[in-house]
Amino acid sequence: MSIELRHVSKRFGGVEAVSDVSFSMKDGELVALLGPSGCGKTTALRMIAGLEMPTAGDIYIRGQRVNDLSVQKRNVGFVFQAYALFKNMSVFHNIAFGLKVKKWKRGAIEERVSELVMLLDLCGLEKRFPHQLSGGQRQRVALARALAPNPTVLLLDEPFAAVDAKIRQELREWLVHLQYDLKLTALFVTHDQEEAMEIADRIVIFSHGRVEQIGTPREVYESPATEFVARFIGVMNVLDVEVRGGVGRAGELEFPAHGHGEGERFRIGFRPYAVSISSDPSALRYRAVVRHTYFLGVMMRVELELPSGQTIRARVTKEDYARLGLADDREVSFQLREYRLLASEGGLLEPEVAVAREMPPMLGEGI
Amino acid sequence: MTSARHRERHAASDRSTREPPFIKWTLITVALTFAGLFLLLPLLNVFVQAVSKGWVFYWKSIADPDTQSAIRLTLLIAGITVPLNMAFGLVAAWAIAKFDFPGKALLLTFIDLPFSVSPVVTGLMLVLLFGAQGLLGPWLQEHDVKIIFAVPGMVLATLFVTFPFVARELIPIMQAQGTEQEQAAMTLGAGGWRTFWTVTLPSVKWGLLYGVILCNARALGEFGAVSVVSGHITGLTDTLPLRVEKLYHEFDSAAPFAVASLLALLALLTLVLKTLLEWKTHRQHAKGQQRGAEPAALNSEPGSDTAHFIRPSL
Numbered sequence: 001m002s003i004e005l006r007h008v009s010k011r012f013g014g015v016e017a018v019s020d021v022s023f024s025m026k027d028g029e030l031v032a033l034l035g036p037s038g039c040g041k042t043t044a045l046r047m048i049a050g051l052e053m054p055t056a057g058d059i060y061i062r063g064q065r066v067n068d069l070s071v072q073k074r075n076v077g078f079v080f081q082a083y084a085l086f087k088n089m090s091v092f093h094n095i096a097f098g099l100k101v102k103k104w105k106r107g108a109i110e111e112r113v114s115e116l117v118m119l120l121d122l123c124g125l126e127k128r129f130p131h132q133l134s135g136g137q138r139q140r141v142a143l144a145r146a147l148a149p150n151p152t153v154l155l156l157d158e159p160f161a162a163v164d165a166k167i168r169q170e171l172r173e174w175l176v177h178l179q180y181d182l183k184l185t186a187l188f189v190t191h192d193q194e195e196a197m198e199i200a201d202r203i204v205i206f207s208h209g210r211v212e213q214i215g216t217p218r219e220v221y222e223s224p225a226t227e228f229v230a231r232f233i234g235v236m237n238v239l240d241v242e243v244r245g246g247v248g249r250a251g252e253l254e255f256p257a258h259g260h261g262e263g264e265r266f267r268i269g270f271r272p273y274a275v276s277i278s279s280d281p282s283a284l285r286y287r288a289v290v291r292h293t294y295f296l297g298v299m300m301r302v303e304l305e306l307p308s309g310q311t312i313r314a315r316v317t318k319e320d321y322a323r324l325g326l327a328d329d330r331e332v333s334f335q336l337r338e339y340r341l342l343a344s345e346g347g348l349l350e351p352e353v354a355v356a357r358e359m360p361p362m363l364g365e366g367i
Numbered sequence: 368m369t370s371a372r373h374r375e376r377h378a379a380s381d382r383s384t385r386e387p388p389f390i391k392w393t394l395i396t397v398a399l400t401f402a403g404l405f406l407l408l409p410l411l412n413v414f415v416q417a418v419s420k421g422w423v424f425y426w427k428s429i430a431d432p433d434t435q436s437a438i439r440l441t442l443l444i445a446g447i448t449v450p451l452n453m454a455f456g457l458v459a460a461w462a463i464a465k466f467d468f469p470g471k472a473l474l475l476t477f478i479d480l481p482f483s484v485s486p487v488v489t490g491l492m493l494v495l496l497f498g499a500q501g502l503l504g505p506w507l508q509e510h511d512v513k514i515i516f517a518v519p520g521m522v523l524a525t526l527f528v529t530f531p532f533v534a535r536e537l538i539p540i541m542q543a544q545g546t547e548q549e550q551a552a553m554t555l556g557a558g559g560w561r562t563f564w565t566v567t568l569p570s571v572k573w574g575l576l577y578g579v580i581l582c583n584a585r586a587l588g589e590f591g592a593v594s595v596v597s598g599h600i601t602g603l604t605d606t607l608p609l610r611v612e613k614l615y616h617e618f619d620s621a622a623p624f625a626v627a628s629l630l631a632l633l634a635l636l637t638l639v640l641k642t643l644l645e646w647k648t649h650r651q652h653a654k655g656q657q658r659g660a661e662p663a664a665l666n667s668e669p670g671s672d673t674a675h676f677i678r679p680s681l
Contacts, residue, residue, distance in 0.1 A: 051550055071553040080553040098555035123372035149555065165371040254608075 001063065002027045002153055002185040003048060008057030010043050017043045019209045025187060025202070030056070030179045032196035033189045036232070042188045045155050048187070050074045058188060062152055077146030081158040085130040091117075091141050092126040098149040106213070116144040119178070133166055136167040140174070144223075154179075156188035160195065172199050193233050197221065205229050222311045227342050235301070237312045238269045238342065247362030251310040252286055258341060263295035270339035275314035277334045279324040288312075290326055302326060304334060373422050413631050416624035428614075428625035429675060433602045437610035439628070440518070444593075444606060446526045447585040453575070456533025461535075461567075464541030465549075478534050481527055489527050492597025493520055516598030521606065524592035529582045536578030540571050577644045586638040 004024040010017050018040040025031045032042040037227045046052040048059060050071035059066050066074055086094050096115055099109045101306065117123055120140040130138055146154060159175070160168040176199050179186050188236045190196050197217040205212045205220060205228075213225040224230035231238070239250040242265050247256035260266055288304035291311060302322045305311050314334065316326070326332065340350070375387040385391075418425050428434065461470070463475055481489065495501050495512040495613035507514060514520045555603065568575075590608040597604040606611065607630055 049554055051554070071550075072556045072558060074554075075556075076554060078551065079548050082547060084551040084571075085568055086548055086551070088572075097552065097557070100562065101552075101556040145551075147554070152489075237480060 001025070001060065002029070003187065004060040005044070005048070005062070006058045008044070008047060008054045008059060010040070010047060010052060011055045015155055017209055021209070021211050022057075022204075023204050023214055025210060026308060027184055027185050028179075028183045030176070030199060030201045032200035032203045032253035034193060034200075034203050034232075035197040037191050039206040040209035041206045042134065042157055045157055045187065048153075049076050049155050051078075067351075075149070075152050077149070077154040079139075079142045079154070079156040079159050081145050081161055083130075083162075084143040085138055085141055085145070088125050088128045089134070090120060094130070094141055095148050098147060102149055111366075112148055116148055119147075119224050120144045120174070135163040135169060135322065137175045139163060139171055143174075143178070147161045147184075148179075151186070154184050154186040156186065158189055158191070160190075168195075172217050175199060194235050195232070199235070205232065208234075208288060227269065230340070230342075233317075235272050236241045237272070237315055238267060238270045239312075241266050241268055248309055252306050252307045252312075253341075260346065265341040268339045269342050270336055272313045272315035272338045274339065275304075275312065275334055277302070277304075277314060277316060277320075277326070277332050279326070279330070279332055281331040282342075284335040286335065287331065287333050290328055290332060293321075293326070293328060300326075304332070372378055372432070373464045379500065411632060413624050413627050416621060417569060417628040417630070418483050418621075419624075420621040424621055428622040429629065431622075433605065434610055434626055436602045437607050437626075439606075440521075441587055441606040443518070444525050445583055447522050447582050448529055448586050449579060452529050453533050453579055455530065456578060456582075457536060457575070459534040460541050461536055462535035464544075475538075478531050481530050486524075486528055486591030486593075487591065487595055489592040490524055490642065493524055493527075493592075493596050497523075515596050516604065520596035521593050523606065524596050527591050528589050528592050529585045531584065532573050532582035533575065533578035535576050536581070537571055540574040544570060573644060573648045575622045577641065580637055580640050580644070587633055640668070 002025045006022050008017050008021045021044060025350075033044060035041045036133055043052060048061070049055050050066065050069065054067065058307075061074060061076070066136060077333070081317060086097065090111055094266075096109050099112055104112070113126075117126060119144060122137065122140055122144065125133065125137065125141075130141070133141065137161075143159075146181055155176075157163065160171050163171065172195060175186070175188075188200075189338045193207045198209075200217060202214065202216055203220050204214050207228045213220055213229045215223075220229055220233050224233060224255065227238075230236045241248040241253075241255055243249075243252045243260045243262055246262070248257050248260065248268075255268060258266065276284065281287055286306065288306050289304040291301050292303040294301040295304075296315075298318060299315050301315050303311050303313055312334075316324070459474065459478060463471060465501075495514055496503060498504050498522060499508065499515070501515070512519075514523070538637060548566050549562050552566045557565070588608060590612070594612075595608055596607060597606070599605065599609060599610055599613065601613065605624060611623050611627045611630065614626060
């Protein structure tokens with residue numbers, strides 16, 4: 001285990017920023033701490049670095065309890081959101097700083113810095129000062145500076161938030177390659193679920209200072225443990241269902257009562273990909289009109305409006321969209337392939353419920 | 368320099384909202400005339416009066432032993448107070464900008480106190496505290512320590528009056544910088560002392576120098592507070608400003624102006640240094656902003672973001 005948090009909590013005055021958080025990461029793993037802003041993920045990261053002290057719980061780095069170890073002695077690399085480059089030092093001296101502190105020999109420092117300059121494609125910029133660099137370059141200098149003293153683990157706080165979309169994409173790829181090539185153990189904080197899904201080996205999802213779920217990107221997407229995760233990762237349709245006449249009803253949509261009595265309410269959720277669409281308005285169970293179409297690249301998201309005015313979001317491939325001749329205001333029919341029962345607010349999700357396959361072969365079966 | 372750039376930017380950006388030329392020229396004429404009449408002319412007159420009895424007399428006035436002693440005392444007081452206030456200012460600014468603690472707002476207010484209190488009152492405060500009839504007077508007399516009507520009192524008065532300059536200059540700079548650079552240094556293994564000397568101090572050096580220059584100018588020129596506590600003992604507790612006043616009251620026509628011209632020269636030197644620093648920090652600031660605003664401008668250069676994304680082989 002490279003890093004382990006055991007029941008870690010942090011209070012600021014009366015506010016509990018992090019409460020009873022436990023997770024661990026293996027050597028060579030790239031893990032994302034994902035959550036909306038203010039959910040405590042940055043505080044967790046800063047506690048691992050030693051920039052904040054936990055109110056309760058223990059933090060281990062490589063099996064050693066580090067609660068009482070100063071920031072200086074933890075040997076972690078930290079990349080700040082706003083880079084925090086030493087603005088009075090050149091790129092060379094920024095990268096060399098940690099090595100000088102550790103009293104490396106001059107020759108060794110020069111060698112290590114030029115190695116990192118090569119690695120992060122900063123050749124020719126060694127004599128520049130931070131204010132003479134672009135955002136992406138500054139970020140790479142910050143990475144190089146953190147990596148120079150060979151840290152046990154690299155911690156990154158919203159590393160790509162301050163650069164524009166194109167550079168962000170490039171930096172993400174840098175991080176993935178660096179992590180793979182150098183066998184780095186890295187933990188990064190992000191509020192961007194797409195970023196976490198794309199580059200992390202595993203994701204720790206935070207909400208209100210608590211861990212909601214830990215899993216691979218695939219696991220948290222396909223089997224969200226809580227409604228929060230289901231809503232935060234990707235898109236989810238959530239419906240309020242009331243049992244009337246022994247059937248759960250949400251507008252025109254009908255579901256089995258799932259053991260609920262007459263008049264009781266429960267909620268269900270389903271992903272846009274679980275909606276099958278037919279261009280024949282009477283081929284599938286429910287009728288609807290295409291209200292809006294969103295172009296997402298390979299996929300198209302269509303918003304379907306039922307006669308009652310209720311809308312649901314569905315997803316089809318670009319090819320299916322064309323094949324079915326879908327367009328705004330087009331009448332279609334649809335059917336759900338699967339859905340989940342949602343427990344009361346915030347609770348754990350029930351396992352998936354597949355709808356009986358009573359319908360003709362379905363179209364729009366995407367991912 | 369600064370104002371020229373400002374004008375250019377304005378001319379380019381809001382031509383449509385500009386005033387007609389005659390208003391512009393009227394305002395400029397008024398401003399320049401006013402500055403010339405009330406600022407430049409009196410200053411020039413000081414120099415003219417100073418040499419009105421010839422250069423020999425000018426030199427004799429300055430070489431006078433009492434004036435020489437005033438020069439030495441002025442430099443001594445500045446030499447003590449400026450380094451002390453530099454240290455105090457740094458500590459206070461550091462504490463206010465980088466930590467949260469109870470009484471922070473109060474400290475911030477107290478730093479400004481010398482600006483709002485009349486220097487004469489400052490002097491009286493010291494007399495009431497350290498004077499023969501003062502609070503600590505009997506104890507001081509008993510132990511044969513002389514503060515009021517002696518150099519220590521003048522140093523204290525100057526210290527008090529010049530306290531805000533360095534702190535006031537540094538607080539906004541340090542607040543704007545936050546503590547992330549220091550935190551970064553700590554994660555790289557640097558201790559507090561090393562962080563201060565290699566990261567914190569260099570990043571505020573121009574602001575610090577600016578504050579020191581202003582502090583020094585005031586320390587050299589302070590009159591009110593020092594006048595109250597000095598006792599005006601010629602050759603012993605006269606600083607340059609006090610000496611000027613004394614010579615003036617002796618109805619000497621050229622000597623006070625000769626000595627005053629020294630102070631005026633120091634003031635001009637301060638102005639030049641101050642302007643140079645302002646220009647320098649402004650330029651740095653502008654450069655930083657410009658680069659920050661358009662990072663794409665560097666894209667064609669080596670190692671830039673979009674120019675190439677080919678990882679070097681490892």
